[in-house]
Amino acid sequence: MKIPTILLAAALALAAAAPLSAANSYQLKMTAVNGKLSYAHSQKNEAGTQNDFAGKAEAKTEKKPDIVFKSLLKETKGGVPVLNYTFELAGEEAGLPVMRAASEVALVPGKKILAAVYGPWRYYLELEGRAPKPGDAGNYQLSAELACGQAVLPVRVAALKGSRAEISGFSAEGGKKRKLYVSLLPGLKEVKGGLELQYSAALTEDGAAAGAAEGKAELLTGLLKTVPAGENCKISLKAVGF
Incomplete structure (x- = not known):
């Protein structure tokens, strides 16, 4: 049976606006930038699941610093995923990260945000994908x-x-x-x-x-x-x- 175009469009719109559930997952990317230095990490996050990472950052340079990234996609705000996170970028001295940030932000899929700035370091977060509708997060x-x-x-x-x-x-x-x-x-x-x-x-x-x-x-x-x-x-x- 052929589904009328108007009904199909309505169904797709409802699916796009559906709240985040445990079945939803996103590719989450974080980047720390200081001038020409750029360190990154990308991971898959499922709604309601704590995702902790501790290890080397991705970098084009030979030296790759240690990072800690703890994240939880825990709810939605008007259909937009909300991320609770903690990030640390290790420095030259043990136990003294050059930058540490912890917060809770709404992330519109496909829209990179400036999450934190400390000294020369700028820290960005982004969920890959496309938002069902634009708007203020x-x-x-x-x-x-x-x-x-x-x-x-x-x-x-x-x-x-x-x-x-x-x-x-x-x-x-x-x-x-x-x-x-x-x-x-x-x-x-x-x-x-x-x-x-x-x-x-x-x-x-x-x-x-x-x-x-x-x-x-x-x-x-x-x-x-x-x-x-x-x-x-x-x-x-x-x-x-x-």
Whole structure:
């Protein structure tokens, strides 16, 4: 029996818009980029299944760094898969990753997002495929810049409203060994034209505490807000939806 074209089109549309289930799987790709350096990893993720990887990244260079990538596609937001992940990129010193990011983001299939930025490193996530419909995924790009004396350390991380995001890293520049940790939680309180951002940041230099910031800030979307943090520090914050 021949199926009428209009019924076939309707069935295909319903299938495309169906919620993510345990039977759904996606090819998930992550990339860490620093100038001409590019490290990648690709894996198959099934809905509701934790997928952990620890090993060498894919790279065109002879030296391939160790990475840790823990991921879980756990639900959908308006038909868009939501990914909970933790990523670490190993550095020269054991136990001190040059970048670590952990967050929860909505990933529209076929659309690569900038998931995190730490120093010169930019971290991207992408689900292969094609989205059933375009639209706003509901993510926020959160920016935080902690300035303590001559040390100015900007970071960025993407997150869904109500999901905590963490980013940290280690660098050894200008004779200083610095470790920075930043935690951001967007959207605990509704703000007209923006959101409330809960933040916490801590900086160490050569093993000693060099600055910290903690509190809540009401942000208007896309506008930078600078808040004093202790005697020698300030933190600048911004949130942009995408």
